[in-house]
Amino acid sequence: MDNVADLLASRLTEELVRALRAVGTAAEAASVAPFLVGGSVRGALVDDQGTFDLDIALVGADDATFARIAELTGGRLSRRSQFGTAKLQLDSLEIDLAMARAEDYPKPGSLPVVRSGTLEEDLSRRDFSVNAMAVSLCSETWGDLVDLHEGLADLKQGRLRVLQENSFRDDPTRIVRAARYASRLDLSPTAGTLESLLQSVGFLDSVSPARIRNELDRVFLERDPSGAMNLLSDWNVLWSIHPCLEFHADPWDGFATEAGALPPQARTSLGYAILACGITEADVNGLIARLIPRASERRSIEDSATLGRMSATELVSFSNSSLARVLDPLAESAVLGVGMAKGGKLGCRISQYVRSHRGLRPYLTGDSLIEMGVPRGPSVGSILKRLRNAWLDGEISTASEEWALAKELAVEVAES
Structure with a gap:
């Protein structure tokens, strides 16, 4: 068994390592076995500093375990769910705690029914082999890598491999996650994984609007979502979410630069604006019904659709003040999204407006x-x-x- 203790120490901050040590010690005092799991392990192995949400599985835990760990670490439980999970606030960190569990899906797209399980069951229920690794936080085996599904080999060889034959059918949102992981980690789906994925795209219809929207949000929050969006188009996922959604490379190629400094909600609003540029009013209503977006994102969709349907030639001919009269009432994310989607002369005019004109005010009050x-x-x-x-x-x-x-x-x- 590989030991990655030195790797964790070199790639995680001292604060993160201290937190893992503290939770590990508290868990053992509460008579459970703690393991760092999932994306946290994958992130450490590929040195992806952006993925360090700490996820800890507790083997043998019950409902009282979370409170006991919070007490022993001096932390605070902020949220618990029906899936045997809790969030631990420890100093400036938020740590996800979960009972090791097994899952069953009553029907495609439904939320799982969970039960307490072993570490082996907990890892086997996960989506991809690269997310099915664990690292022991027990004092005697600290840093031991548990890799039952050869996730490390898949990472090294650039493979994205689904664990269960019905994985995408049980939870179709894994299709969107597959696009994110493939793009971010430069992984290629195995032949079997891609076949299963493509056969399951239709099951996205069974997924609730909130879950679909949350997965799209995560795509937009990637450092560079262009690769994932390209895959979602190639796999027919965008069309499956709503037939009005199309992928055009140019705006997404520039997304990382334009959205780099934006806060999360502004990034997601910009993503929806690009997708909604110029769609019909009927499609706006259909897309909103499918996603049930937050108010700011709904406005971005509506404004982008409206502005995108206007004549680019006419808009380009406007004086700066006339163009400002059109753009001032619209959500900034919608304006920027249309500029990115349209490009050309209109894109340049809109870029100038956002950069220099939108916030311009006279000296006099x-x-x-x-x-x-x-x-x-x-x-x-x-x-x-x-x-x-x-x-x-x-x-x-x-x-x-x-x-x-x-x-x-x-x-x-x-x-x-």
Whole structure:
């Protein structure tokens, strides 16, 4: 059996290693066997620092075990689920704890029925061999790698291999996960895995909107989702989610750059905006019914569809101020998504708008105008809009020119 203790020490931060030690010691004191499992192990083995969510399986645990571990570590349980899992808040870390378990799926796409199980059963229920490895956190065997399904060999040889023949049928969301892992880890599905996957795409119809949306969210949150999106298109997954969804490489090739600094919800909103660019109103309604998106993502879908249906030629012909009047009311994610999806001259104009024009405001404020003698009321807002338009269209370029124009407009108001 391989021991990866030194590898963990070199690839995990000191804080993570201390947390694993603390939970391991507490688990043994609670008479259960702790193991680091799943994506946490895979992430350590391939040095993927972005995947270190700590997942710990507890063999022999019961409902009282979680509270006992929290007590012994000085942590706090923040959430528990019906699947025998809990989240442990330990200092700045959130650690997923789970009873080692076996699963049964009553029907395709349903949530599993779980029962307490052995470590072997817990690893065998997982989706792919590369996610079916465990590392012992027990004091006497610390760092021992448990690799019953040859996941390490698959990682090294670039293979993505599903564990069970009916895995995609039981949980079709694994199809979307397969695209993420294949792209991120540069893995190729084995022939049997790909055959099973393609035969199971239709079962996505049985998956709830929330679960479909959550899997798409995870794709958009990848550092570079372009490869995964390409696979989802090739495998007919996008069409299966909704026939209006199409893949075009250009916007996704630029996604990592454009979305790099965006917070998670802005990234997901941008992803949906790219997919929804220019779709019909009927398809908007159908897509929203299929995904039941959050409010910000729904707005992004609706605005992207509306803007994407407008004539690119006409939009490009607009002055900066006229284009701003069209784009200002729309969600920024939708505007950016349409620019990425359309590209060309419109893409350049939209990029300039997002970068330089959307947030542009005059130096003068409403109070400044009132001090000039403009009466309180709609005239103040009207002058501020005219000042912004003058900046956008290059009619003014300095604060003094803005002040002079404001004085002219104030006189016009006084004389009207």
